[in-house]
Amino acid sequence: MAYHMKFTIEQGDYVTAGEASRKIKRNLRKIGIDKKIIRRVAIAAYEGEMNVAIHSLGGEMGVELLPDKVVVVIQDKGPGIPDLDLAMKEGWSTAGKEVREMGFGAGMGLPNMEKNADEFQIKSGSSGTTISMGFNVN
């Protein structure tokens, strides 16, 4: 079944952040994707959505269902991640107090996205960061 959705993520909008991932989860459930795969997609999407709201100037998240996998692409408008190796380390974070008080910003986001996805690619520059994740459905 063809499925493609795109969501806008606003900078600093912590109230709405997470809603897109909720919708993705509910839609994939309606389509009949395996529960364990949906959980991995939803966790990675939620971490990505929070990252864009917390660290970037805003961006968008697209989800596509292909015959053999779910693809999630998260793209923001910058300012980019200066040191990707550091950002991929568990526990490393530049998040501020407000974000930490919400229960985020512990430096687990990117590593957790990579852990949950079957394919994970990240590219970052001053004009933005793009993360592509694939989740096998067969």
Place this chain on the structure above:
Amino acid sequence: MKLSEIRKLLDAKVLAGKEELDHDVNLACGCDLMSDVLRFTKEEAVLLTGLTNQHVLKTAEIACIDCIIFVRDKIPEQELIDDAEEVGIIIMATYLPLYEACGKLYASGLGRTGK
């Protein structure tokens, strides 16, 4: 362990999902860091936390957690309770602090691996 037994052990009030207390859970996680919940918690667990913002409910829904127990007498906004009813997540609240609430559940066998 049945949620009704957890309610009794923690002397907790049920704020959402009163009809679902017959449900069984095997694991529990005591944590205020939602990033850690998303990273380490398994599905069909109970989350005990002192955080009451909407991201706790979002995290529970995303991570397939069946029940949230707010500790230290913390009561979330009514909006969170209504949303939890809608998505089928059970909400309880206890006066016990996080450490003590987790200790009581662990001592009663919830989440023990036998190691």
